[in-house]
Amino acid sequence: MKLPGLTLLALGLAACAQASHINYTTVTGYFLQDESTTDPSTFDFTTTNFGLINRTYPSDGDGGYTRTQWERFYNQVTELNRQSPSHINYKVLFLGRHGEGWHNAAEDYYGTPSWNCYWSLLNGNGTATWHDADLTKTGKKQALIVHNFWQSLLNKQRIHAPDSYFVSPLTRTLRTANLTFSGLTLPRGSPPFKPLVKEYLREGISLHTCDQRRTRTYIHNLFPDWPVEHTLPETDELWTGVRGETSAAQDVRSKTALDEIFRGNGTGLFVSVTSHSGEIGSLLRVIGHRSFRLNTGAVIPVLVRAETVAASLPTSTPAWTVSAHCTAPPVTSVQSCVCPSTAVPVTTPLVTASL
């Protein structure tokens, strides 16, 4: 039975939420990835303590020397929150890209122009399947490297384990999160690894079949213990194979995902998010971080300041776009894609949506 009082309260909260917005900023000075001198293409987070800069903090006090950098950093973030008014919040997001998937391997194999204008629109090529791609052997290995890295930081740096976990609903991210966090020996009192499966953390929704997710039932059957947000529909209602999400549209829903993490389920200071290259790029834009492209399997920590501002933002719903593709294998993929003369570009799907 639903109590009328509770319903009213819920409506009141919803109304409040709409009359304010959260302004996100990246707090620099803590991680090497924030510095313009760090080159994302060669940076290795596993050999640099996740990029945490060796430094002192205002909150160190006496005895700073006996605590590790990660222990003192956690203390510093706690202090930042303690000293801020209640409408300002700090969290550390660990944004992890999935390990190599079959779609990544196929893009390498065919070359990007040919992949984008033809092969990505198919479900696979008879040998490999890339519709809602699974991890390759390399991809699984990459996730296990991150697993071992977390374990060594937990043991040696006494890093604070994530307080909450989120994961995109695509197979490659579900598998990566599982391999990364299952079976870690966590400090006593840490919450168990039970990531919330969240629709708006999925990859940019292009025409590629690798961006179509499978059903809610499939996700539940793969990881029965994991919570799935109640709003996630049974079937994928966003992917059409005809219209693709623009960066502007993606940033709007990435901000919605962050708002939900900061307002609701993202309890604690350290939050793990397992997502995708394009989507992490979008999340970084929303928090005002410099562009930092991740290789498959890489993770970037970011210290985020979230300020709730008592003014609503105009709602924007940027349009999606269509793009033309070939209907038969391209004749070349060196500089750009060239369709065979008998297969002129069209904007109709090459395959029907599969689940």
Ligand SMILES: *[C@@H]1O[C@H](CO)[C@@H](O)[C@H](O)[C@H]1NC(C)=O
């Ligand atoms: C967000 O915060 C930053 C830094 O505090 C400020 O410069 C900017 O104007 C704010 N933007 C909005 C839309 O409130």
Ligand SMILES: *[C@@H]1O[C@H](CO)[C@@H](O)[C@H](O)[C@H]1NC(C)=O
């Ligand atoms: C921080 O110092 C330690 C040695 O105390 C070193 O191993 C590590 O590489 C340094 N990290 C960075 C990011 O400079």
Ligand SMILES: *[C@@H]1O[C@H](CO)[C@@H](O)[C@H](O)[C@H]1NC(C)=O
């Ligand atoms: C299918 O693509 C994979 C790359 O993902 C490649 O290794 C394989 O040889 C391709 N198969 C065919 C039949 O072209």
Ligand SMILES: *[C@@H]1O[C@H](CO)[C@@H](O)[C@H](O)[C@H]1NC(C)=O
């Ligand atoms: C999850 O990870 C564990 C530990 O690596 C592994 O044994 C298990 O097969 C994985 N589950 C799925 C559904 O991939």
Ligand SMILES: *[C@@H]1O[C@H](CO)[C@@H](O)[C@H](O)[C@H]1NC(C)=O
């Ligand atoms: C997440 O938060 C929403 C409301 O903000 C709530 O309805 C949902 O049950 C929460 N999910 C979990 C797994 O905590």
